Amino acid sequence: MGTEGRLRAVLLDLDGTLVDHGAALARAFAEVGRELDVDFTGLDRAGVRPALPGRHAMDHFRAAYARAIRPYADARPVVDQLLEAGLRVGILADGGDEDLGQASAALAALGVAADQVTLLTPSDLPAARPDPRAYLAACAAVGASPQETVVVGDDHALDVRGALDAGLAAVWVNRRDRRDSEDAPTLPTLDGLPGLLATL
């Protein structure tokens, strides 16, 4: 897989692809909301900080999220297979600088050593995904050209369209429904990824 073809690097989206961000956010909302009497109804990640009263509350939320984050069962075995195949692995995290703790916690939950992969947060990149500049910088960070790199992610607009627009290959991991992408190979889980990459 990979090492004899043109593929040298895989950029894996973190939230929703490797780890169950939505479930962790819901558990952290429930726990912190109960303890601090904060109503998180209808909020996403961007709404967390404005809803929390002060630094201590944000630290509390981060800790709750770190306890709640879980990898998908297929994630760690696939990351290991990619590394064993000699591919360079970058992991694309969402959120701002203040979320680095969340990305690190997710990586720790995944059980992948930080020195085996390149963790890329938005502050490491010159633009936010799906801007092509984000993907070109991510390629540079893992030491591969866009033509040698594939992006794997659950968000079609961010991960698939953004990668294709920057000249990378893309794989859509759609865990939610049976819909296929018209512009990229689609997988229902990560299990089939190593086999699929061998055909790229």
Ligand SMILES: [Mg+2]
């Ligand atoms: Mg995602």
